[in-house]
Amino acid sequence: VTYYLNNIQTKAHLNAFVEVYAQSALQQAEQIDEKISKGKAGKLAGMVIGIKDVLNFSGHESNASSNILKGYISQYTSTAVQRLINEDAIIIGRLNCDEFGMGSSNENSAHGKVLNALDESRVPGGSSGGSAVAVQANLCTVSLGTDTGGSVRQPAAFTGVIGMKPTYSRVSRWGLIAYASSFDTIGVFSKTVKDNALVMEVMAGHDEFDSTSSRKPVHHYSELLHFEKKVKVAYFTETLESPALQPEIKVQTEAILEKLKAEGHEVKEVHFPLLKYTLPTYYILTTAEASSNLSRFDGVKYGYRSPNAHNLESMYKLTRSEGFGEEVKRRIMLGTFVLSASYYDAYFTKAQRVRRIIKDFTENLLDDFDYLIMPTTPTTAFKFGEHSGDPVAMYLEDLFTVQASVSGVPAISLPNGKDQNGMPIGLQVIANSYKEAELYAFSNYLT
Numbered sequence: 425v426t427y428y429l430n431n432i433q434t435k436a437h438l439n440a441f442v443e444v445y446a447q448s449a450l451q452q453a454e455q456i457d458e459k460i461s462k463g464k465a466g467k468l469a470g471m472v473i474g475i476k477d478v479l480n481f482s483g484h485e486s487n488a489s490s491n492i493l494k495g496y497i498s499q500y501t502s503t504a505v506q507r508l509i510n511e512d513a514i515i516i517g518r519l520n521c522d523e524f525g526m527g528s529s530n531e532n533s534a535h536g537k538v539l540n541a542l543d544e545s546r547v548p549g550g551s552s553g554g555s556a557v558a559v560q561a562n563l564c565t566v567s568l569g570t571d572t573g574g575s576v577r578q579p580a581a582f583t584g585v586i587g588m589k590p591t592y593s594r595v596s597r598w599g600l601i602a603y604a605s606s607f608d609t610i611g612v613f614s615k616t617v618k619d620n621a622l623v624m625e626v627m628a629g630h631d632e633f634d635s636t637s638s639r640k641p642v643h644h645y646s647e648l649l650h651f652e653k654k655v656k657v658a659y660f661t662e663t664l665e666s667p668a669l670q671p672e673i674k675v676q677t678e679a680i681l682e683k684l685k686a687e688g689h690e691v692k693e694v695h696f697p698l699l700k701y702t703l704p705t706y707y708i709l710t711t712a713e714a715s716s717n718l719s720r721f722d723g724v725k726y727g728y729r730s731p732n733a734h735n736l737e738s739m740y741k742l743t744r745s746e747g748f749g750e751e752v753k754r755r756i757m758l759g760t761f762v763l764s765a766s767y768y769d770a771y772f773t774k775a776q777r778v779r780r781i782i783k784d785f786t787e788n789l790l791d792d793f794d795y796l797i798m799p800t801t802p803t804t805a806f807k808f809g810e811h812s813g814d815p816v817a818m819y820l821e822d823l824f825t826v827q828a829s830v831s832g833v834p835a836i837s838l839p840n841g842k843d844q845n846g847m848p849i850g851l852q853v854i855a856n857s858y859k860e861a862e863l864y865a866f867s868n869y870l871t
């Protein structure tokens with residue numbers, strides 16, 4: 425804990441942590457030392473973990489990096505975090521992110537931007553940018569992020585660490601401040617596959633507080649990392665031939681496919697004609713869900729209330745106008761539009777239908793193949809400000825991550841070399857629903 429607290433201090437300018445629980449972390453460490461000496465310590469004894477600023481942690485502020493939740497103190501602890509504490513993990517602090525998880529560069533945060541530790545003029549990715557940099561820069565062993573459309577995998581790729589998004593419903597969402605409830609997942613950043621698997625197996629599993637959480641048994645992922653079989657791997661022509669793809673990423677991805685072939689695995693090219701529909705489907709459905717989820721922030725129940733209000737109507741208006749940032753407002757407007765009576769069928773219903781087609785395609789493919797491989801992102805970490813004026817260019821960063829989110833299947837990003845500027849490249853591996861154990865074992869083989 426002392427080691428990490430020192431690192432957090434010397435690297436404070438990276439702005440990864442928005443709050444550090446130094447005192448309680450040191451106390452917890454002492455108690456755990458005692459437990460260890462008595463042979464009574466939990467599975468995660470002494471593991472130092474940072475949590476994204478969207479997870480409730482009783483008695484601590486949690487504000488989704490939004491001004492509208494400034495000063496909001498959690499009344500309870502999210503299930504994911506509680507399960508880590510139950511196994512003697514040490515929660516060292518709260519990590520910066522894009523407001524309500526909306527963004528791909530961590531530039532949309534009320535706490536300011538997070539710097540990529542490898543090149544401080546570049547973004548760390550988003551929305552879980554703080555969580556990625558915390559692991560990248562050795563500010564904690566493991567961190568929690570959330571992945572709605574790529575927010576764990578994309579920043580993992582940009583910072584050169586491992587980032588895992590589990591199957592939708594594998595980890596309880598109780599206590600997670602919602603962005604888009606039918607997409608939101610809680611994921612893990614780490615430097616090793618084993619740490620990642622261990623934390624995931626502790627968090628996963630049914631929770632009576634989240635009726636959508638799966639009742640399927642959870643395997644001991646961290647004990648199932650041995651891999652020696654021959655597998656079937658698919659890759660898409662449309663991703664490798666995409667004009668948006670940075671050439672060095674294509675080269676590095678092809679190198680992995682060649683290596684797998686050489687090692688006796690079956691590697692096959694498959695067409696994915698639906699690729700161009702994945703992003704529009706994702707952004708129509710997530711903005712719709714966000715506009716509904718965020719309607720609860722009205723100045724009455726949580727956080728900020730505008731001091732300039734003079735009646736009920738103006739309290740709603742001013743609180744929301746002053747409290748939400750630009751990107752969040754844009755999404756609330758988009759979501760309200762696609763849900764409005766005259767456009768509901770043309771956009772929302774249609775997007776739901778397309779989602780089903782993409783999900784069916786993905787699941788069927790993953791019945792025939794063990795894994796699907798593609799780059800995590802079309803580019804490596806870009807410079808601050810490069811996409812800020814152009815939301816569509818920013819949304820394009822999610823081109824390869826949203827398929828797994830729309831389909832609900834698990835996906836991981838693994839470091840796969842660097843580009844000519846020395847920025848890390850991410851390799852994405854996708855498996856069928858609830859195949860976390862298989863995904864971790866294959867990742868262990870690939871890294």
Ligand code: GLN
Pocket residue numbers: 525526527528550551570571572573574575576603710822
């Ligand atoms: N960049 C995507 C978005 O802005 C993903 C966000 C996420 O996964 N939370 O919606």
